[in-house]
Amino acid sequence: MIEALWQGLINGLQGVWTLARIVIPLMVVLEIFKANAWLDKANGIIAPPFRKIGLSQEGAFPVVVATVFGLTFGSGVILANIREGRLSQQEIRISGTFMAICHALIEDTLLFAVLGVPLWILVFPRFVLAVVASYVVYRGTELFRFWRQTKSEKQRSSGRLSA
Amino acid sequence: MTLTLPIVKKGLNKGLLTTLELAKVIVPTAMVIKVLEASGALDVLAGWFAPFMGWLGLPGEAALVLFSGYFINLYAAIGSMTAMDLPMEAMIILAVMLGICHTLIIELAVSKKAGCPVSYILPLRLGLSLFVGVVLGGIIG
Incomplete structure (x- = not known):
């Protein structure tokens, strides 16, 4: 039993060391991104394709932040954006769907990549599923x-007829 | 571009804090898995889950990796993966499944605050994760 505990300790510490070499530089890079507001500046370029899944420039921003920084690290920006109230209920649902499936794409991917899992298979399915689900x-x-609109129009016209 | 010492320090600080967070989760998880393995309990648990894990192209003990990733976080999942000797195919399937669905207790709360109810996000993420598992399991498992 002591042998097993010892073995677990060694395995665990090896894992921590492997990940620390990725996580520490990554956090420095992300902090530099944040301090320079690079994502805010890049949003004008990144946002246009998101119109295809119904997201305006404001709606795409929390998605981009979540994809790069992650849900917890980026939650400050994401929640502030929602609270400002510039997003429609529909956009909240679309961006929420995207973010839930695809976030922290850099950190999560690197964590598994150091274990030897190929990069593309970590990024590709998540991104594609997020796009499809949001669409x-x-x-x-x-x-x-549209259905509700036509229904209420029908009701209105039938009401007029009976009157 | 602004690149000052305080910014780098803040990043290093966050990195070290995350590493501490990693260590607090990974080391105990790896130890628990090794003890389960040595006592034979891992084989028993693996036997129970083997039929379900088979649908995902995974060995039975991978159930513990999935549970620790879904309910605790990716670090816990990696902790149990490092203590097990899983084939690369299983690691790929687990990594993709867990990438889509993980740290549910914390992240569902964040999603809820961002305006999406748990009753929507939970089935979405869990469903897609299992779907991808079945598909990948069919291809490479």
Whole structure:
């Protein structure tokens, strides 16, 4: 039993050392990004393709922050953005869907990459699934809105007829 | 570009704090797994989960990696992975499944604050994670 505990300790510390060599430089780089507000500046360039999944420039920003910094590290910016209230309910749902599936893409990917898992297989499925799920939410909410609109229009016109 | 000593220090500080966080989770998880392994309990647990894990192309003991990743965090999952001797195919499947769905207790709270209810995000992430597991398991498992 002592042998097992000792072996676990060694394995664990080796794991910590492997990850520390990735995590510490990464945090320094992310801090430099933050201090220079590089993401805010780049958002104008990054945001346009997000219009395809129904996100405006404001709506894309929390998604970009979450993808680079992660949900917990980026939560300050993400929640402030939501609280400012410039996002529609639909955009909140779309960006929330995207962020839940795809976030901390740098940190999470590197953690597994140091164990020997190929980089692309960590990034590709997450990103693609996030795009697909967000698109489904976008189209779905759009359809729902259209359905409600036509329904209320029908009610209005039938009401007029009976009157 | 502003690059001052305080910024670098702040980054180093965060990195060291994260490393401490890593150590607090990874070391005990790895020790627990090794004890479970030595006592034979890991084999028993692996036997229980083997049928379900088979759908994902994973060995039975991988269930413990999934649980520690889903409920605690990725560090705990990595801690148990380092203590087990998993084949690379299993590591790939686990990494992709856990990338999509992890640290649920904390992250569901963040998602909720960001305006998306748990009843929506939980099935979304868990469902996609299992879906990807079944697909990848079918291909490489």
